Amino acid sequence: MEDSSLTDPTLPTELITEILSRLPVKTLVRFRSVSKSWLALVSSPEFVKTHLSVSANNKDYTHHRLVLTAGGNIFSSREIDYFLRDCSLSSLRNDSVTEAFRLNYPMNKPHKSVTVVGSVNGLICLAIDDIDLFLWNPSVRRYKNLPHPRPTVYHFGWFKYGFGYDESNDDYKIVGIFRNHDNERLHHVEIKIYSLKSNSWRSKSDIPDEMRFFETGKFVNGKLHWAGELHWPNNWAFHKNWNIISIDLADEKWGKVEQPRYVEVDFCLELGVLGSDLSMIWKYSVSHADVWVMREYGVKESWTKMYTVKYPSYVYSSFIDPTLCMSNKGEILLVPGSTLMVRNPDYELIRYPKIVNFHSCVAADVYVESLVVPYYRTNQAHNKN
Amino acid sequence: MASSTTGEKKILTLKGGDNEEFILEESLVLQSELLKNMVKEERVSSIPLPSIKSKTLVKIIEYLKKHAELTPSNKEEFKNFEKEFVNVVLEELLDITVAVNYLKINGLLEFCCQAVADRIKDKSVEAVRKIFRIESDFTPEEESEFRKETPEAFEGDLDDTTN
Numbered sequence: 001m002e003d004s005s006l007t008d009p010t011l012p013t014e015l016i017t018e019i020l021s022r023l024p025v026k027t028l029v030r031f032r033s034v035s036k037s038w039l040a041l042v043s044s045p046e047f048v049k050t051h052l053s054v055s056a057n058n059k060d061y062t063h064h065r066l067v068l069t070a071g072g073n074i075f076s077s078r079e080i081d082y083f084l085r086d087c088s089l090s091s092l093r094n095d096s097v098t099e100a101f102r103l104n105y106p107m108n109k110p111h112k113s114v115t116v117v118g119s120v121n122g123l124i125c126l127a128i129d130d131i132d133l134f135l136w137n138p139s140v141r142r143y144k145n146l147p148h149p150r151p152t153v154y155h156f157g158w159f160k161y162g163f164g165y166d167e168s169n170d171d172y173k174i175v176g177i178f179r180n181h182d183n184e185r186l187h188h189v190e191i192k193i194y195s196l197k198s199n200s201w202r203s204k205s206d207i208p209d210e211m212r213f214f215e216t217g218k219f220v221n222g223k224l225h226w227a228g229e230l231h232w233p234n235n236w237a238f239h240k241n242w243n244i245i246s247i248d249l250a251d252e253k254w255g256k257v258e259q260p261r262y263v264e265v266d267f268c269l270e271l272g273v274l275g276s277d278l279s280m281i282w283k284y285s286v287s288h289a290d291v292w293v294m295r296e297y298g299v300k301e302s303w304t305k306m307y308t309v310k311y312p313s314y315v316y317s318s319f320i321d322p323t324l325c326m327s328n329k330g331e332i333l334l335v336p337g338s339t340l341m342v343r344n345p346d347y348e349l350i351r352y353p354k355i356v357n358f359h360s361c362v363a364a365d366v367y368v369e370s371l372v373v374p375y376y377r378t379n380q381a382h383n384k385n
Numbered sequence: 386m387a388s389s390t391t392g393e394k395k396i397l398t399l400k401g402g403d404n405e406e407f408i409l410e411e412s413l414v415l416q417s418e419l420l421k422n423m424v425k426e427e428r429v430s431s432i433p434l435p436s437i438k439s440k441t442l443v444k445i446i447e448y449l450k451k452h453a454e455l456t457p458s459n460k461e462e463f464k465n466f467e468k469e470f471v472n473v474v475l476e477e478l479l480d481i482t483v484a485v486n487y488l489k490i491n492g493l494l495e496f497c498c499q500a501v502a503d504r505i506k507d508k509s510v511e512a513v514r515k516i517f518r519i520e521s522d523f524t525p526e527e528e529s530e531f532r533k534e535t536p537e538a539f540e541g542d543l544d545d546t547t548n
Contacts, residue, residue, distance in 0.1 A: 011479070011517065015486045018494070022502035029538035033510050033531035035519050141537070 025139040064089040068361040081110040100358035118163035122370025125163035135374035144374040151178035162217020162224035166249040172196040260303030398431040401439035418489035471500035509543040
């Protein structure tokens with residue numbers, strides 16, 4: 001006979017936390033309405049952190065998604081529709097068909113360009129038309145419109161950003177690099193840093209020599225990284241003088257990261273993030289690219305050449321992006337041009353996952369579903385989309 | 386006088402909530418942090434566990450035995466055993482999880498919590514209240530406010546069952 005009096009009807013709070021921290025964000029949003037104590041638990045900063053760490057460390061990428069950016073074809077004269085879609089990362093890796101969903105992002109207008117600057121802790125930094133910036137959590141549908149950076153080189157500029165998290169100050173920061181188009185001289189580069197805690201931009205006066213031709217900053221180990229060219233190629237020849245420049249988001253000091261030794265003729269280098277490691281894709285002119293990963297941050301010898309990726313026949317080399325993620329079986333996900341490709345490490349087997357409701361993309365970024373909101377409790381109004 | 390030889394295995398008795406006794410090798414219970422400390426510090430040979438149903442204790446001992454036999458060659462078999470282990474009605478799974486939490490069997494605790502999470506993932510709010518025996522302390526107005534504010538979280542086929 002069952003004696004139900006043997007069971008304590010209330011579970012200890014730490015056990016409830018253990019169970020709830022393994023649930024998807026959508027479920028937790030629903031379970032906030034179970035009771036006041038569940039609402040308080042799920043909303044507490046400690047729980048948000050625990051849940052984030054459980055989700056981020058899930059080896060099957062159950063709570064990771066891929067945000068796909070479409071539009072932005074500079075060679076087309078047609079009007080371009082910009083939009084974002086997302087799909088499940090574990091589905092891309094395991095299923096033959098994956099469904100993509102249209103994302104309703106802030107300031108969502110088809111003719112305004114949209115760039116995913118980066119994603120940290122489930123927050124995505126978006127740049128609309130290069131200058132309107134948002135911090136946005138698509139999983140809980142909350143966003144914050146950031147103040148205008150007001151660079152002095154506002155017109156005809158080339159703006160690049162990097163987005164990261166300063167753990168020591170529990171602050172999210174954006175580094176903005178504003179460069180004048182028609183003059184590559186150093187004093188036409190301006191750098192500003194935004195802090196979410198202060199909700200303001202500050203100018204940074206010291207600018208490294210390499211700040212000439214930047215992509216979006218890559219966030220690893222508390223620092224943002226860019227591949228910087230030492231000398232501007234006045235004859236447009238490709239050459240070897242690359243440096244990896246970093247900025248520490250805690251003390252905002254510049255640094256350099258040593259590169260692996262390489263031998264072949266260089267073409268073009270692009271940084272990426274693989275798991276929590278800095279990665280690099282070294283592109284050779286027509287046929288292939290090498291993927292390197294720095295296994296131990298800051299240790300030159302730990303750079304490991306992971307793969308050589310042969311381009312699919314139709315892909316022009318410079319359109320291949322750094323590896324997005326790697327499964328524990330060593331499968332990697334890449335974006336060559338407008339398709340996704342999964343490469344199996346055991347053989348040269350390449351799979352092109354079929355994505356329903358999606359045709360092409362110009363960029364793909366991984367984000368983790370989290371409860372992190374893009375504002376602090378004490379500061380300003382927030383928005384819901 | 387016969388003294389214990391090095392090969393002799395120490396025996397321990399666990400007493401479940403309904404006074405049923407389970408005799409097992411001491412080495413098996415060392416997987417539980419709680420029992421390990423009791424055995425090491427107090428040198429007891431019988432441990433009463435009044436808050437754990439015998440039925441639950443049977444399951445946990447079954448797990449401890451299987452886990453002790455785990456080798457690299459029977460990994461797959463163990464994985465299948467784990468899957469079957471949590472394939473019980475939700476109420477029983479919760480009893481096991483609470484007991485495992487109390488006994489501090491860490492690897493199994495994580496596995497059970499994940500199993501509970503997987504089972505309640507698509508449940509409705511009402512079903513979750515029944516499962517965890519929680520009374521709602523929100524007013525109907527407050528409840529409808531949640532649905533209005535985050536309709537996407539209440540969309541789809543939600544599971545109203547408690548098992």
